[in-house]
Amino acid sequence: MAKGSDMDAVVVGSGPNGLAAAVTLARAGLSVTVVEGAPTIGGGTRSEELTLPGFLHDVCSAIHPLGVASPFFKTLPLSEYGLEWIYPEVQLAHPLPDGEAALLLRDLDATSSLLGKDGPSYRRLFQPLVERWDDLAPDLLAPLHFPRHPVATALFGIRALLPAHQLARFSFKEAPARALFCGMSAHAFLPLQHPLTSAFGLILGTLGHVAGWPVARGGSQSLAAALATYLRSLGGELVTGCQVKSLADLPAARIVMLDVTERQLEAIAGPHLPAAYQRRLQRYRYGPGVFKIDWALDGPIPWTAADCRHSATVHVGGTAEDVTAGEAEVWRGVHPERPFVLVAQPTLIDPSRAPQGKHIAWAYCHVPHGSTVDMTARIEAQIERFAPGFRDLVLGRHTRNCLQYEHYNANIIGGDINGGVQDLRQFLARPKLLAPYRTPLPGVYLCSSGTPPGGGVHGMCGYHAASLALRDLK
Numbered sequence: 001m002a003k004g005s006d007m008d009a010v011v012v013g014s015g016p017n018g019l020a021a022a023v024t025l026a027r028a029g030l031s032v033t034v035v036e037g038a039p040t041i042g043g044g045t046r047s048e049e050l051t052l053p054g055f056l057h058d059v060c061s062a063i064h065p066l067g068v069a070s071p072f073f074k075t076l077p078l079s080e081y082g083l084e085w086i087y088p089e090v091q092l093a094h095p096l097p098d099g100e101a102a103l104l105l106r107d108l109d110a111t112s113s114l115l116g117k118d119g120p121s122y123r124r125l126f127q128p129l130v131e132r133w134d135d136l137a138p139d140l141l142a143p144l145h146f147p148r149h150p151v152a153t154a155l156f157g158i159r160a161l162l163p164a165h166q167l168a169r170f171s172f173k174e175a176p177a178r179a180l181f182c183g184m185s186a187h188a189f190l191p192l193q194h195p196l197t198s199a200f201g202l203i204l205g206t207l208g209h210v211a212g213w214p215v216a217r218g219g220s221q222s223l224a225a226a227l228a229t230y231l232r233s234l235g236g237e238l239v240t241g242c243q244v245k246s247l248a249d250l251p252a253a254r255i256v257m258l259d260v261t262e263r264q265l266e267a268i269a270g271p272h273l274p275a276a277y278q279r280r281l282q283r284y285r286y287g288p289g290v291f292k293i294d295w296a297l298d299g300p301i302p303w304t305a306a307d308c309r310h311s312a313t314v315h316v317g318g319t320a321e322d323v324t325a326g327e328a329e330v331w332r333g334v335h336p337e338r339p340f341v342l343v344a345q346p347t348l349i350d351p352s353r354a355p356q357g358k359h360i361a362w363a364y365c366h367v368p369h370g371s372t373v374d375m376t377a378r379i380e381a382q383i384e385r386f387a388p389g390f391r392d393l394v395l396g397r398h399t400r401n402c403l404q405y406e407h408y409n410a411n412i413i414g415g416d417i418n419g420g421v422q423d424l425r426q427f428l429a430r431p432k433l434l435a436p437y438r439t440p441l442p443g444v445y446l447c448s449s450g451t452p453p454g455g456g457v458h459g460m461c462g463y464h465a466a467s468l469a470l471r472d473l474k
C-alpha cells in the first residue's frame with residue numbers, strides 16, 4: 001500500500017465491524033482508509049456464485065436478527081444505500097421427529113399459543129425481555145460497564161447465566177419448547193450444559209419477536225455494499241487486495257483499527273507489544289469450527305413439517321436432548337453422526353438469488369476446531385430425515401471445511417466463526433476486562449468479533465472500538 005501523507009485513521013479489514021468502525025470515525029469528521037486483504041470487501045457478509053451460474057450464495061452470514069436489531073446500524077441511512085431486509089412469515093422453524101415443527105413467530109402470543117402446555121412458561125420467560133429490549137440492547141451489546149438499566153439487566157443476567165439445557169428442562173415440560181430454546185442456544189458454540197449458553201437462546205428468541213430474523217435482498221453482500229457506499233459518501237476510501245502482515249505496512253495514522261482477532265494481532269504487532277499483553281493474546285482461546293455446504297436446488301426443500309417452508313431459517317437436529325448431545329460431542333473433539341444443522345433457505349423470500357423456479361440453500365454444522373472432515377453425507381442425512389427427497393433436488397453443491405474457511409478469511413481461525421470462544425471467561429475478558437478494544441500501543445485498537453459483544457453481524461464491536469478511539473483522541 002502506498003504511504004501517502006498522514007491520515008486520521010486506517011482500518012484493517014472490511015468485515016461488518018471494520019466497516020462499522022470506519023463509518024463511526026468518518027461520521028466524526030476523520031479521514032479514513034479501509035485496507036482489506038481479500039479482493040472484495042465484506043468479510044463475513046460476502047455473496048458469490050459458489051455453485052452454478054445464476055445461483056448467488058452467502059459465503060458466510062445469511063440470517064440477520066443481530067443486523068436488523070443492531071443499535072448502531074439502526075442509526076445509519078443504509079436503506080438509502082441499497083439495503084433492504086426481507087422478513088419471512090415464520091422467523092425460525094425447528095422440525096421434530098413427530099413430523100411437526102416448533103415455530104418462532106414475530107408475535108409472542110401466537111408463538112406461546114403454538115407451544116401448548118408450555119405456552120405460559122414461554123411467555124413468562126420472554127415477555128419481560130421483549131418489553132424491555134430497547135433498554136436492554138445497549139447494555140447487552142456492549143463491553144462490561146455499569147448497566148444503564150440495572151434491574152432489567154440483572155433480571156436478564158440471572159437467567160442468561162444458566163446452562164441452556166437446564167433452563168429448558170426447568171422452564172418447559174414438552175419437546176417443542178425445549179428443542180426451540182436449545183436450538184437457539186446452540187449458536188453459543190458451547191456445550192449446552194455450560195453457563196451462559198441460555199444468553200444466546202434468550203437474545204435470539206427475543207430478537208425473533210422484536211426485530212425478526214430477516215435476510216438481505218440480493219444477499220448479505222448488500223449490507224457490506226451499503227456500508228461501503230455510505231462510508232465513501234462521508235469521504236472514506238477502501239483499498240482491497242492488500243493483506244497487512246505488520247503494522248509497519250500501514251501508512252502513518254493517528255488511529256489504527258484492526259478488524260482482526262487476537263492471534264492475528266499478535267502476529268501483526270507482536271514485537272511491539274509488552275510481554276504481559278502478548279501472553280494474554282496467546283492465552284486467548286478459539287472454539288469449534290464449522291463445516292458448511294451451499295446447494296443449488298431444483299426446488300424448495302420438501303420439509304415434512306409444512307411450516308418449515310415459510311421460514312428462511314430451519315434448525316435441524318431433532319429434540320433438545322439430541323441437539324445437546326451433538327454439541328457436547330463437538331466440544332469433546334468428536335464429529336457427531338447426527339450433527340445439529342443450521343439451514344438457511346433465502347430464496348423462499350428472495351427469489352432474485354436463483355434462476356426462476358430454482359432455489360439455493362446453505363447449511364452448516366459445528367465441528368471440532370480445525371477439522372478437515374467432510375460432513376456432507378451427515379448434514380444431508382439429517383436434512384433428509386426431516387425433508388425426504390431433498391437430495392434429489394441437488395443440482396450443485398459447494399463445501400468448505402474449517403481450514404478452507406481460515407484460508408478464505410484469516411479471522412475464521414480453525415473455523416471459529418465467532419472470533420474466539422464465547423464462554424463466561426472470554427465474555428468478560430475479550431481479550432481484557434476493561435477497555436478491551438484498546439491495545440498497549442498508542443492509537444492501535446482491536447475492533448473485530450474478538451472483542452465485545454462477540455460474533456455475529458451487528459457492527460457493535462467496531463462501533464464501540466471507534467467510539468473509544470474518538471474519546472482517547474480528545
Ligand SMILES: Cc1cc2nc3c(=O)[nH]c(=O)nc-3n(C[C@H](O)[C@H](O)[C@H](O)COP(=O)(O)OP(=O)(O)OC[C@H]3O[C@@H](n4cnc5c(N)ncnc54)[C@H](O)[C@@H]3O)c2cc1C
Pocket residue numbers: 012013014015016017018019035036037038041042043044045059060061062063064065066067242243244245259260264290292364405408409410411412417418419447448449450454455456457458461
Ligand atoms: C459460515 C458462516 C455463517 C455465519 N452465519 C451468520 C449469520 O447467519 N448471521 C450472523 O449474524 N453471523 C453469521 N456468521 C458470523 C459473522 O459472519 C461474523 O461474526 C462477522 O462477520 C464478524 O465480523 P468482523 O468484522 O469481526 O470480521 P469478518 O467479517 O471476518 O471480517 C474481517 C475482514 O478482515 C480481513 N482481514 C483479516 N486479516 C487481515 C489482514 N491482516 N489484512 C487485511 N485484511 C484482513 C478479512 O479478509 C475480512 O474481510 C457466520 C460466519 C460464518 C463463517
